[in-house]
Amino acid sequence: MKNKAIVTGGAGFIGSHLVDSLISDDFEVLVIDNLSTGKRENLNRRAEFFNKDIRDKDIISIIEDYSPDYIFHLAAQIDVRKSLKDPLWDESINIQGTLNLLSAASHSTIKKFIFASTGGAIYGEAKNAGEDLPPNPLSPYGVAKLTCEHYLRVYSEWKGLSFTALRYGNVYGPRQDPLGEAGVVAIFCKQLIRGKKVILYGYGEMIRDYVFVSDVVEANIKAMNSGVGEVFNIGTGKSTSVNRLFGILKDMSGSNVEVEYAEAREGEIKEIWLNPKRASRELGWRPEVSLEEGLLHTYKWFQEHFS
Numbered sequence: 001m002k003n004k005a006i007v008t009g010g011a012g013f014i015g016s017h018l019v020d021s022l023i024s025d026d027f028e029v030l031v032i033d034n035l036s037t038g039k040r041e042n043l044n045r046r047a048e049f050f051n052k053d054i055r056d057k058d059i060i061s062i063i064e065d066y067s068p069d070y071i072f073h074l075a076a077q078i079d080v081r082k083s084l085k086d087p088l089w090d091e092s093i094n095i096q097g098t099l100n101l102l103s104a105a106s107h108s109t110i111k112k113f114i115f116a117s118t119g120g121a122i123y124g125e126a127k128n129a130g131e132d133l134p135p136n137p138l139s140p141y142g143v144a145k146l147t148c149e150h151y152l153r154v155y156s157e158w159k160g161l162s163f164t165a166l167r168y169g170n171v172y173g174p175r176q177d178p179l180g181e182a183g184v185v186a187i188f189c190k191q192l193i194r195g196k197k198v199i200l201y202g203y204g205e206m207i208r209d210y211v212f213v214s215d216v217v218e219a220n221i222k223a224m225n226s227g228v229g230e231v232f233n234i235g236t237g238k239s240t241s242v243n244r245l246f247g248i249l250k251d252m253s254g255s256n257v258e259v260e261y262a263e264a265r266e267g268e269i270k271e272i273w274l275n276p277k278r279a280s281r282e283l284g285w286r287p288e289v290s291l292e293e294g295l296l297h298t299y300k301w302f303q304e305h306f307s
């Protein structure tokens with residue numbers, strides 16, 4: 001009998017890659033996505049699909065009826081700047097939506113609830129941030145993700161729910177939309193291909209930890225059988241400036257687009273990268289794709305789809 005998984009946000013950038021991987025591993029998969037940012041063309045044809053918002057109350061009956069072995073919760077509002085403009089909206093999706101799923105999961109017989117958290121927004125300004133570093137979120141988005149981690153622990157103690165939380169770095173790769181901070185890769189690729197001006201906010205000096213989407217998918221797969229009740233950084237442990245990121249992509253494209261340097265935007269952290277040693281030690285996970293390799297793969301995908 002096949003294992004069954006639910007992936008919320010499974011029509012989105014990271015979620016759709018995860019669905020593809022699970023199906024290739026012979027899982028039955030149900031995707032729950034309201035298509036607010038996800039796309040139908042990302043959906044795997046072999047997955048069952050419900051066009052639903054995670055805040056909808058009938059999510060509970062859908063999960064009970066499907067009876068999954070695993071729930072991967074990736075659906076979220078991921079834009080830091082939008083969370084600053086409308087914290088209540090961000091809270092309704094990222095906290096209330098997650099609580100709705102946790103309520104359903106606590107009444108089911110799932111083996112594991114795997115939660116997509118954030119390493120880029122939970123720690124605040126930090127260099128080589130490890131999981132033991134006290135959280136210091138500087139945006140409602142970061143606060144919401146940290147709150148959900150606390151709720152996971154409560155449900156673990158209260159209802160015996162098995163979980164793992166994965167704090168992603170700045171994920172990039174094919175199918176990416178220009179949303180959230182890692183969306184800069186998608187923006188750069190599109191602008192370079194179309195020959196349009198590129199704006200480097202923060203004068204290109206902001207530092208991030210860019211991790212390729214296939215490595216993030218592999219972390220989710222490994223979390224099914226390891227790391228119960230734990231939180232893990234999923235990043236490369238390497239710091240990369242926006243200037244370096246753009247320089248690599250510009251060299252790949254051979255483009256001479258106009259570049260404008262501008263002040264950092266509200267809510268943007270100047271410097272954050274992650275220490276992934278705990279994930280290596282306890283999940284047996286390591287990032288396999290180098291920045292140059294991942295950016296080349298991503299740029300070629302955008303060439304095929306946007307040139």
